[in-house]
Amino acid sequence: MIPVLFGLRLGRWGMIGFAAAAFLSILAQTAGFYQIAGHSPSARAAFGASMSALAAQFVALFPTPIRPDTVGGFVEFRGIHPLGILLCVWALVSATGFARGDEERGIVEASLATPTSRAALVASRAAAFTIAIAVASLAACAGYLAGLAIGHETAELRGVLEDGVLLVALGLACYALSIFVAQLVPGRAATAAAGGLLLGLFLLNSLSRVLQSLVAWRWLSPFRYYDLSQPLPPGGTFDARGFLILVAIAVVGTAAAALAFTRRDLGSSLIPFPARHRPVSFAPSANTLWRVPVVRGVYERRLGIVAWSAGMSLLAFMFVLLTRTIVNVLLSVPSLLPYLSVFVHQQIYPAVLGYTWLNVAQLLFAALAITHVARWSAEDVDGRLEMTLSQPFPRAAVVVERMAVLTVIALVVSAISGTVLFVQSHIQGIDLNAGRLAAASLMLVPFALVFAGAGAVLAAVNPRAAVGLLGAFAFASYLDIELATSFRLPLWLQDLSAFKLFGTPLLTGVDGRSLALMVLLAMLGLGSSILLMQKRDVGR
Numbered sequence: 001m002i003p004v005l006f007g008l009r010l011g012r013w014g015m016i017g018f019a020a021a022a023f024l025s026i027l028a029q030t031a032g033f034y035q036i037a038g039h040s041p042s043a044r045a046a047f048g049a050s051m052s053a054l055a056a057q058f059v060a061l062f063p064t065p066i067r068p069d070t071v072g073g074f075v076e077f078r079g080i081h082p083l084g085i086l087l088c089v090w091a092l093v094s095a096t097g098f099a100r101g102d103e104e105r106g107i108v109e110a111s112l113a114t115p116t117s118r119a120a121l122v123a124s125r126a127a128a129f130t131i132a133i134a135v136a137s138l139a140a141c142a143g144y145l146a147g148l149a150i151g152h153e154t155a156e157l158r159g160v161l162e163d164g165v166l167l168v169a170l171g172l173a174c175y176a177l178s179i180f181v182a183q184l185v186p187g188r189a190a191t192a193a194a195g196g197l198l199l200g201l202f203l204l205n206s207l208s209r210v211l212q213s214l215v216a217w218r219w220l221s222p223f224r225y226y227d228l229s230q231p232l233p234p235g236g237t238f239d240a241r242g243f244l245i246l247v248a249i250a251v252v253g254t255a256a257a258a259l260a261f262t263r264r265d266l267g268s269s270l271i272p273f274p275a276r277h278r279p280v281s282f283a284p285s286a287n288t289l290w291r292v293p294v295v296r297g298v299y300e301r302r303l304g305i306v307a308w309s310a311g312m313s314l315l316a317f318m319f320v321l322l323t324r325t326i327v328n329v330l331l332s333v334p335s336l337l338p339y340l341s342v343f344v345h346q347q348i349y350p351a352v353l354g355y356t357w358l359n360v361a362q363l364l365f366a367a368l369a370i371t372h373v374a375r376w377s378a379e380d381v382d383g384r385l386e387m388t389l390s391q392p393f394p395r396a397a398v399v400v401e402r403m404a405v406l407t408v409i410a411l412v413v414s415a416i417s418g419t420v421l422f423v424q425s426h427i428q429g430i431d432l433n434a435g436r437l438a439a440a441s442l443m444l445v446p447f448a449l450v451f452a453g454a455g456a457v458l459a460a461v462n463p464r465a466a467v468g469l470l471g472a473f474a475f476a477s478y479l480d481i482e483l484a485t486s487f488r489l490p491l492w493l494q495d496l497s498a499f500k501l502f503g504t505p506l507l508t509g510v511d512g513r514s515l516a517l518m519v520l521l522a523m524l525g526l527g528s529s530i531l532l533m534q535k536r537d538v539g540r
Contacts, residue, residue: 003111003116003120003121003124003125004124004127004128004131005128006111006124006128007098007124007125007127007128007129008128008131008132010102010107010128011094011128011129011132013464013465013468013469014090014093014094014132014467014468014471015132015135015136016468017468017469017471017472018086018087018090018132018133018136018468018471018472019135019136019138019139020139020472021086021136021471021472021475021476022083022087022136022137022139022140022143023139023140023142023143023146024143024476025079025082025083025140025143025475026075026079026080026083026140026141026143026144026147027143027144027146027147028143028147029074029075029078029079029147030071030075030079030143030144030146030147030148030150030151031147031150031151033071033074033075033147033151034071034150034151037069037071037074044069044070045069047068047069048067048068048069048070048073049069051065051068051069051074051077052064052065052068055068055077061206061356061360062077062081062082062206063081063209063227063230064209065077065230065233066230066233066235066236067233067234067235067236068233070233070234071147071148071151071153072155072159072232072233072234072236073230073232073233073234073236075144075147075232076163076230076232076233076236079140079144080140080163080167080232083140083167084166084167084170084171084226085202086475087133087136087137087167087170087171087174088170088171088174088198088202089367089471090133090136090171090471091129091133091171091172091174091175091178092174092175092178092191092194092195092198093191093374093467094129094132094175095129095174095175095176095178095179095182095194096178096179096182096190096191096194098125098179099178099179099182099183099190099257099261100182100187100188100190100191101378103187103266103267104187104267104378105378108121108266109266112266117262118258118261118262119258119259119261119262121261122179122254122257122258122261123254123258125179126172126175126176126179126254129171129172129175130168130172133167133168133171133172133175134164134168136167137164137165137167137168137171138164140163140164140167141160141161141163141164144160144232145160158231159231159232159236159238160232162229162231162238163231163232165243166226166229166231166238166243166246169226169243169246169247169250170222170223170226170246172246172247172250173222173246173247173249173250173253174198174222175250175253175254176249176250176251176252176253176254176256176257177194177197177198177201177222177249177253178194178197178198179194179253179254179257180253180254180256180257180260181193181194181197182194182257183257183260183261183264183269183270184260184269184270184271185269185271186268186269187267187269189303191371192304192307196307196311199311201220201221201222201223202221202223203315203318204217204218204220204221205218205221205223205224205227206223207318207322208224210322222245222246222249224242225239225241225242225243225245225246226242226246228241228242229242229243293397293401293404294401294404294405294408297401297402297404297405298405298408298409301405301409304409305409305412305413308368308409308413309412309413309416309417311364312361312364312413312414312416312417313416313417313420315357315360315361315364315417316357316361316417316418316420316421316424317420317421317424319353319356319357319360319421320353320357320421320424320425320428320430321424321428322356323349323352323353323356323425323428323430349425349430349431349432350432350433350436350506350507351504351507353421353425353432353506354440354504354505354506354507357421358440358502358504358505358506361417361444362444362447362498362499362502363478365410365413365414365444365447365448366447366448366451366474366498368406368409368410368413368448369406369448369449369451369452369455369470370451370455370467370470370471370474372402372405372406372409372452372455373451373452373455373456373458373459373466373467373470374466374467376402376455376456376459376463376466377459377463377464377466377467380459380463385398395530395533395534396530396533396534398533399456399460399526399529399530399533400526400530402452402456403449403452403453403456403522403526406448406449406452407445407449410444410445410448410449411442411445414441414442414444414445415441417441418437418438418440418441421437421441422434422437432506433506436505436506436507436509437506439505439509439510440505440506440510443502443505443510443515446515446518446519446522447498447501447502447518449518449519449522449525450498450501450518450521450522450525451470451473451474451477451498452522452525453521453522453523453524453525453526453528453529454470454473454525455467455470455525456525456526456528456529457525457528457529457532458470458473459529460528460529460532460533460536461532461536477497477498477499478497478499498518498521500514501514501515501517501518502514502518
């Protein structure tokens, strides 16, 4: 019991942050339904038709909604499915953080010094995460019920609870797969490898909805079994077989991770990777790149740059292939033809790519910023920052160099993925405005810096809680733009969301005011973090 409580203590910030995000997001989506859907049957029928048309644009991300004209169908599509993805990201970070992050900080070694076996340690952390994600799922259910109370409606509790246990099962399946992969690869590659696996499994399932060649393989993805159930809307279903398969993936994956952990040495990977053998030396490295500010940070993250560039480029390639399919689906909706006929040969393709590819790119660049903030926090906790500051290196320079490194990495990733998008669009016969595409790709850089600036402030205040709080901030920023129209939020509050400030540069070009505000927010974060770093003790 004590190891479980210790695991809960280490993950308390994540549990609090994600539970709050789940409650508020589902409450906002539920209450927002009554703001925009109307109250008469005809108004809700028209709203459901428009939501079905909108869902066609996101068929490569989310399954087709059931009864979007009802509050249950709307919240399932707009709230529960995105929340499921968010909880999977939490599972990824939590699993790799335990398997490798705690190992690097010596927490795992200290735990094993007690009468706790390796298998028991893995089981206790899995049990702690089960409790944490169950709390977050219950918070989501509570948010839905609270939203229904605002709309003076009631719900069938069975469907609500079934949605909650599905979220738990999906999160645990992703946690088990992540912690297993983390045992197989070196520590610094664990998050990237597990994230690549989950992203690949997610795309395998989601792209199978539009690419028939993938249908035969989607049974490999846990997201497939999650999609089989939509219990919240009227007439929805709960697939017990799919739920049990998710539970089986979680149990078998955790057991395999425990077995792999017992068979490897701390600090190493189960699968041996070739490494160059060098004589032991205590002399400084002769590599001159380590002496050049910013360049040393980029050089140290060179493998990560390759991985991010390759992943983003692959997604750009796939979304261009899907664009024609999505456009054909939109054109098949009779009610949309009068509107779409004006843009068929002009702006419909940039509009669809803007709503699909650029939306995903924004989420990934926010994740890129969060991964760098996690690294900054780890350097503070594991003593690396203290070692850096023991040299004649000012604290302000540390913060500036961190932001500069992220800027260079974001520029490289956006440039490569944007080039792939342009070339593939040309091959597919989709003519994009090269200037607007370049501007849209470059806009991703200040977009990422807004989150990096907020993360730098959080890392300077409380490095252990920085990642969880920044994740909550990113989710709130996304929720801000989602609910701006429904609740008529004031303009100044909308302008705090980087997602809103990003706009639609591929369709309408870059808005100078929004770009200036993004740069201002990033600079405020940078300046505030510099001031805070001067006043705090490192490692506390």
